[in-house]
Amino acid sequence: MLSKRTKSILNLIAIVVLFLLLWWADVKLDPFSKRILNVMAIYVIWAVSLNFINGTTGIFSLGHNGFAAVGAYAAALLTMPIYQKQMIFFLKPLIYPLNSIQIGFLPATLIGGAAAALFGLLVGAPVLRLKGDYLAIATLGFSQIIFVLANNFPSITNGALGLKGIPPYTNLFWSWGWAVFTIVFIGRLTASSYGRALKAIREDEVAAEAMGIRLSTNKILAFIIGAFFAGIGGSLYAHLLTAIDPKAFSFFLTFNILIMIVIGGLGSITGSIIGAISFAFLSEWLRFVEAPMKIGPLTIPGIPGMRMVIFSILMLVVMLFYRRGIMGRNEFSWDWFYILYKKLTIRRKKQPAKRLEEKQVNVEPKEVKAEDE
Amino acid sequence: MNIQLFLQNLANGVSLGSVYALIAIGYTLIYGILRLINFAHGDIFMLATYFAFYGISLLFLPWYVSFTLTVIAIALVGFLIDRIAYKPLRNAPRISALITAIAVSLFLENFAIVVFGGRPKPFPVLPELNKMSLIGGIRIQNLTFVIPIVAILSLLLLIWILFKTKIGMAMRALSRDIDTTKLMGVDADKIIGFTFALGSGLAAIGGIMYAMKYPSIYPLMGIMVGLKAFIAAVIGGIGNVLGAALGGFFLGVMEIMIVALFPSLSGFRDVFTFSIFIIFLIVKPTGIMGESMEEKV
Numbered sequence: 001m002l003s004k005r006t007k008s009i010l011n012l013i014a015i016v017v018l019f020l021l022l023w024w025a026d027v028k029l030d031p032f033s034k035r036i037l038n039v040m041a042i043y044v045i046w047a048v049s050l051n052f053i054n055g056t057t058g059i060f061s062l063g064h065n066g067f068a069a070v071g072a073y074a075a076a077l078l079t080m081p082i083y084q085k086q087m088i089f090f091l092k093p094l095i096y097p098l099n100s101i102q103i104g105f106l107p108a109t110l111i112g113g114a115a116a117a118l119f120g121l122l123v124g125a126p127v128l129r130l131k132g133d134y135l136a137i138a139t140l141g142f143s144q145i146i147f148v149l150a151n152n153f154p155s156i157t158n159g160a161l162g163l164k165g166i167p168p169y170t171n172l173f174w175s176w177g178w179a180v181f182t183i184v185f186i187g188r189l190t191a192s193s194y195g196r197a198l199k200a201i202r203e204d205e206v207a208a209e210a211m212g213i214r215l216s217t218n219k220i221l222a223f224i225i226g227a228f229f230a231g232i233g234g235s236l237y238a239h240l241l242t243a244i245d246p247k248a249f250s251f252f253l254t255f256n257i258l259i260m261i262v263i264g265g266l267g268s269i270t271g272s273i274i275g276a277i278s279f280a281f282l283s284e285w286l287r288f289v290e291a292p293m294k295i296g297p298l299t300i301p302g303i304p305g306m307r308m309v310i311f312s313i314l315m316l317v318v319m320l321f322y323r324r325g326i327m328g329r330n331e332f333s334w335d336w337f338y339i340l341y342k343k344l345t346i347r348r349k350k351q352p353a354k355r356l357e358e359k360q361v362n363v364e365p366k367e368v369k370a371e372d373e
Numbered sequence: 374m375n376i377q378l379f380l381q382n383l384a385n386g387v388s389l390g391s392v393y394a395l396i397a398i399g400y401t402l403i404y405g406i407l408r409l410i411n412f413a414h415g416d417i418f419m420l421a422t423y424f425a426f427y428g429i430s431l432l433f434l435p436w437y438v439s440f441t442l443t444v445i446a447i448a449l450v451g452f453l454i455d456r457i458a459y460k461p462l463r464n465a466p467r468i469s470a471l472i473t474a475i476a477v478s479l480f481l482e483n484f485a486i487v488v489f490g491g492r493p494k495p496f497p498v499l500p501e502l503n504k505m506s507l508i509g510g511i512r513i514q515n516l517t518f519v520i521p522i523v524a525i526l527s528l529l530l531l532i533w534i535l536f537k538t539k540i541g542m543a544m545r546a547l548s549r550d551i552d553t554t555k556l557m558g559v560d561a562d563k564i565i566g567f568t569f570a571l572g573s574g575l576a577a578i579g580g581i582m583y584a585m586k587y588p589s590i591y592p593l594m595g596i597m598v599g600l601k602a603f604i605a606a607v608i609g610g611i612g613n614v615l616g617a618a619l620g621g622f623f624l625g626v627m628e629i630m631i632v633a634l635f636p637s638l639s640g641f642r643d644v645f646t647f648s649i650f651i652i653f654l655i656v657k658p659t660g661i662m663g664e665s666m667e668e669k670v
Contacts, residue, residue, distance in 0.1 A: 060468055126655055133410045133471050134654055137603065141647035144600075152640040251596075255479055262472055305486040312480035319473040320461050 002338050010334045015180055022172045034172060036284055038240050041175035042233050043276035045182045047260040048269055049229035052186050054258075055267035055329075056195065057222040058202030060136045062254050063123060064230050066143030067116040069150060069249035071231025072238035073157055075112030076166045078103050079239065084165045092155040105169040109178075109235040116231025117224045119146070124223040128216065131205075143251055150246040162245025163238075170240040178236060182229050187269055187331075189225070198222055202267075259315045265325030270332040275325070283307055377511045382633040383626065388517045388586060390625020391524030395579030396602035397609065397617035398531065399572030405548040405612035406568055408467060412474035413454060415599015416481035417573045421447045421580030422496065422590040423489050429497050436499055444577045451573025452566050459569075460562060478596075485592035496588035520582045527578055528618055534571070535614065544568055548612060597643070601628075604650040610660030619661060624649075 002010075025037060046064060053061045077085075077098050085094050093099065127138045150157045157163075189195050197218055200208040209215055238244045256279065264275025286307045293300045318325060396418055403411045421443055428439030458477045462470045502516045535541040543564045546554040555561050583598065584590050601624060609620025628646065632639045653660065 058468075060471065126651060130654055130658075132467055133408075134607075134658070136471060137410065137600070137607075138651055138654055140600070141604075141650055145644050145647050148641060148643045255475060258472070258475065259479075262476075266472075303487050305483055305491065308483040309480065309487055312476055312483055315476040316458065316473065316480060319469060319476055320458065323465065323469055 002334055007334050018176065018180070019173070022176055026172050035240070036280060037172055038170055038175045038236075040277050040280040041172075041179040042236050042240070043257070043260060043280050044179045044273050045229055045233040045236070046257045047264070047272040047276035048179075048182050048186055049226045049233070050254075050257045051261045051264075051266065051269065051272040052190070052229075053223055053226035055261060055272075056190055056202065057198040057219060059128065059219055059223060060132065061139040061223065061226070062136050062251065062258070063139035063143040064226075064257055065249045065251050065253035066123075066146035067119060067227040067230035068234035068237065068253060069143075069146055069246070070119045071109075071112035071116040071234030072244055072249065073112075073150065073163070073234075074115040074231070075108040075235030076163050076238040076244060077156075078108035078111060079105055079167055079169065080163065080165065081167070088161070088164050089154075089158055091159060091161070094158075095155050098156070105167075105174070105239065109232055112235035113228045113231040116234065117228040120224040120227025121220065124220045124227075128219045128223060140251060140254075143254065147246050147250065150249075157246070160245060160247075162243060162248075164243045166238055166242045166244070168239060168242050170236050175236050175240070178232055182232070183269065183273065186225070186229070190269065194218075194221075256311075259311055261325075262315055263318050263325055265327035265329065267329040268325070268327040268331055270330070271325055271327030274327065279311075282311075286310060378633070381511045381513060382629050384511075384513050384517045386626035386629035387622060388520040388582075388625070389629060390622035391521045392579045392583045392586070392598070392621075393602045393605045393625050394618040394621025395524055395527060395575045395582075396599065397606040397621045398528070398614055399576045400603050400606040401609070401611055401614060401617040402544070402568050402572045404606070406544065406551070406565060407459070407463075407470070409459065409470045410474060410603065411569075411572075412471070412599075413477040413481055414572070414576060415595035415597075415602070416478050416485070417447060417451055417454075417595070418576045418580040418583070418598060418602075419485060419590070419592060419595030420450060420481065421577035422584040422594070423485065423494075424577075425581045425584065426494060426496055426590060436497070440581050443581060444574050447577035447580075448570040448574035451569040451576075454573075455566050455569040460565075482592055482596070489592060491592060493589045493591040496584040496590050498588055499585065502585065516582075516585055520586065523578065523582060524618075527575060528614075531571070531575065531614060540564065540567060601646055604646060607650060607658075608653050608660055610662040613660070613662045616660055616662030 022037075025034065029037075046068065050061070050064045053059050053064075077094075078101065080102065082100060082102055085099055089099075123139065123142045127135060127142065130138055151160050153159070154161075190198075197208070197213045200211065200213055201215060201218060205215060234249070237248075241248070257276075260275035260279045261272045262275075263278070264271030264273070289306045289310065290302050290304055292302045396414065399414050399417075400411060403409060403414070424443040424446055425439055428434045428442055429436055432439070434442070454477060458473055459470060462473055502514070502519055504515050505512045506515055506518075533541075535544060543554065543559045544567075546557070546559065547561060547564055551561055579602075602621065605620035605624045606617045607620070608623060609616030609618070611617075624646065627649075628642055631645055632642060638645075
């Protein structure tokens with residue numbers, strides 16, 4: 001096992017390397033690839049935060065699109081230039097404090113996250129008393145309510161027309177910076193005593209309560225933290241697309257995030273990251289299935305929507321045959337390399353296999369078996 | 374609003390409510406036995422409208438043949454979905470089954486977009502059902518009467534199956550306790566498959582009637598209707614067939630009435646529906662007619 005200090009140093013090195021790579025990508029890559037990388041980071045933020053709610057705490061929420069929408073609208077309304085707001089709000093003028101302020105990207109994003117967290121509190125307080133599938137439908141209902149409100153309050157959201165001309169602030173450093181922050185924050189939180197309390201709630205609510213864990217406070221806090229990062233992701237998304245409307249945040253967004261975390265492995269941050277990155281990558285790479293194809297003399301016209309069919313089949317197959325997803329509930333650890341290194345060196349020294357087994361048992365993560373109920 | 378307009382809206386509400394009721398029954402039957410929200414139920418409803426549409430427009434079948442074949446085909450689809458997607462997960466945690474149901478629903482929606490096309494299609498209008506009748510001073514489409522009548526007939530048939538036949542008895546027993554019922558020699562998987570077929574068949578009837586009333590069909594039409602029917606099932610008391618029907622009628626009438634009484638709020642219709650749902654879940658989670666279910670430790 002590596003010491004905690006070594007691991008922190010390795011983490012720091014990894015982050016520095018990531019940003020060096022991003023710097024290289026920012027200089028060298030074309031706008032299209034950069035856009036995919038940005039989307040990837042935003043998916044990572046969404047997936048990690050939804051996984052924190054659904055996988056770690058075991059609250060099956062389907063409301064992430066609603067929180068992302070709140071964050072996106074709040075931040076976009078704060079960063080848009082005043083003349084731009086006057087131009088696009090021709091149905092009804094924008095209400096007072098919003099129509100005369102313009103602030104920077106970072107404070108706007110933070111306010112967007114805070115607004116989403118506030119909605120998380122409003123939604124969570126009544127809904128988190130419910131359990132399991134009722135809770136799923138109730139959160140879905142709330143995100144649908146947010147969707148309807150966004151469509152019907154033209155003096156704040158400009159109705160179905162949406163917001164146009166949002167300044168394109170999102171770049172690789174912002175998006176991946178926030179993604180790294182999300183991963184580190186939620187990772188540290190999951191590893192803390194608070195995170196263990198949440199996992200206890202996931203495994204058995206009654207037993208957790210008997211151990212002195214306050215169910216409602218913990219659940220609502222987890223929900224609010226998840227909503228906060230959904231809002232941050234929404235803000236980044238709005239400043240990447242530069243034009244948003246309520247349709248961009250329909251519940252298909254939540255379902256996409258759900259596909260990511262289910263394929264990655266519900267309950268694993270590493271899994272969510274892998275799921276999000278592969279989803280973003282695959283949805284670009286699979287574009288060829290929707291393009292017109294030529295097989296000999298035959299020309300097959302393009303089939304729009306084929307990618308989502310593939311994704312939904314993939315999700316179905318994972319659920320039916322490989323329910324743990326790619327990572328199960330395991331997390332990435334630098335110890336993997338250490339163990340690999342040890343294995344290689346031990347094999348070279350031809351030590352008895354028994355010692356090796358002992359070592360492996362020591363570093364196995366002490367996870368509770370992955371079945372609820 | 375005068376009394377005639379009120380009655381006209383009431384009739385419209387009842388006919389929308391009958392559609393909700395038919396779909397809600399499917400949810401309630403399956404939830405009663407498996408404790409699973411069959412997310413794909415709304416999409417089965419959507420498939421039914423497309424099957425009926427293609428039966429008439431592509432195969433040139435007379436409408437009654439097309440509708441009958443659709444109901445049978447959709448019942449088969451429901452059965453197959455259970456066999457392929459839900460049966461392997463019978464002993465899995467409930468959340469896994471729910472995620473699978475969401476995956477099935479996503480698959481059906483995207484499959485429909487690819488195969489049927491994303492653009493809305495006009496459902497054929499039957500002249501004999503679209504005639505206007507003048508009753509007591511109000512002009513009402515014949516369809517508005519036919520829909521509740523068909524719904525009530527289907528409901529009576531269902532109640533007959535549930536309470537007078539052997540298979541119905543097995544279904545009721547399963548909803549009490551699956552393991553004990555199995556020990557009594559009931560083939561649980563067969564009965565559950567039949568339940569799926571029955572629920573899907575009712576959804577198909579609802580789908581055809583919905584498409585006749587609102588003759589524009591598109592691949593994502595099942596999402597909202599499905600969600601609302603589920604809400605109706607919860608309001609009525611999930612697991613209870615009569616409750617689901619009552620919940621459906623209640624929700625349909627309420628939706629139409631809100632728009633009729635407060636036209637300025639018509640954009641917020643869904644907000645009302647979902648708010649009622651959440652209020653019900655918090656105040657009376659067992660619904661109007663449901664029995665209380667204690668959570669076992």
